[in-house]
Amino acid sequence: MKANDFVLAVEGLTVSFDGFKAVNDLSLYVDEGEIRVIIGPNGAGKTTVLDLICGRTKSTSGSIKFRDKELTKMSEHQIVHAGVGRKFQNPSIYEDLTVFENLELSYPKGRGVFGALFFKRDQDVINQVQAISESIFLENLLDKPAGLLSHGQKQWLEIGMLLIQDPDLLMLDEPVAGMSVAERRKTAELLKRITKGRSVVVIEHDMQFAEEIADRVTVLHQGKVLSEGSMERVQNDPKVIEVYLGH
Ligand code: ADP
Numbered sequence: 001m002k003a004n005d006f007v008l009a010v011e012g013l014t015v016s017f018d019g020f021k022a023v024n025d026l027s028l029y030v031d032e033g034e035i036r037v038i039i040g041p042n043g044a045g046k047t048t049v050l051d052l053i054c055g056r057t058k059s060t061s062g063s064i065k066f067r068d069k070e071l072t073k074m075s076e077h078q079i080v081h082a083g084v085g086r087k088f089q090n091p092s093i094y095e096d097l098t099v100f101e102n103l104e105l106s107y108p109k110g111r112g113v114f115g116a117l118f119f120k121r122d123q124d125v126i127n128q129v130q131a132i133s134e135s136i137f138l139e140n141l142l143d144k145p146a147g148l149l150s151h152g153q154k155q156w157l158e159i160g161m162l163l164i165q166d167p168d169l170l171m172l173d174e175p176v177a178g179m180s181v182a183e184r185r186k187t188a189e190l191l192k193r194i195t196k197g198r199s200v201v202v203i204e205h206d207m208q209f210a211e212e213i214a215d216r217v218t219v220l221h222q223g224k225v226l227s228e229g230s231m232e233r234v235q236n237d238p239k240v241i242e243v244y245l246g247h
Pocket of ligand 1: 017022040041042043044045046047048049
């Protein structure tokens with residue numbers, strides 16, 4: 001298969017910090033509709049890979065093809081516009097605004113902060129906010145200030161704020177950290193629901209959750225791909241066992 005056959009095709013990606021290669025000649029291919037989970041020990045380069053894809057960090061060499069676009073040549077802002085959404089570990093929601101307002105502000109065709117003072121909400125915004133709020137389990141909490149949501153609900157709201165921008169690729173950094181068992185289960189359901197025509201890349205430490213959601217797993221170690229495939233395959237890979245168990 002060629003790089004263009006994938007939604008995301010990372011090839012030969014390398015970044016050095018003061019001579020230290022945090023990501024070292026890495027290649028990664030993600031299909032449309034796939035949930036790819038990236039695992040690996042601390043310091044393996046997982047966060048740096050997401051930082052490189054979303055343009056927060058610039059690569060030393062290599063290419064990142066997103067559909068037909070070369071992301072290494074684009075700014076962080078252009079990458080968002082191209083259809084790549086990234087959620088960081090700590091939610092960046094507006095605590096004083098309602099769930100509805102948070103989603104509305106993230107909607108590209110919404111009124112924005114100043115427009116809200118002068119223009120009426122149009123029906124398209126209302127419909128979109130309602131549709132997204134259902135997929136993130138917040139349809140009955142639209143009028144609640146975001147600051148009063150539970151930890152899990154805040155994470156879902158932030159995912160919703162990305163979804164309302166309709167990205168083709170969504171990248172999430174440990175989305176279920178600190179969540180209850182019930183919230184984890186619902187997050188798995190949420191992620192599976194949103195992959196129609198969209199790919200999701202997730203960094204995850206929780207192996208049970210990773211197994212539940214992953215179509216494929218990539219194990220990173222020392223900035224390289226150590227193993228790749230189904231969770232069962234990578235868990236039984238002697239190279240992975242050695243890195244995790246140290247024997
Ligand atoms: P992971 O997410 O797998 O825990 P990271 O991607 O955060 O790993 O880090 C990989 C390695 O790169 C670590 O050794 C980290 O210290 C180093 N690193 C990451 N970002 C920087 C930076 N901006 N400057 C210097 N070193 C960095």
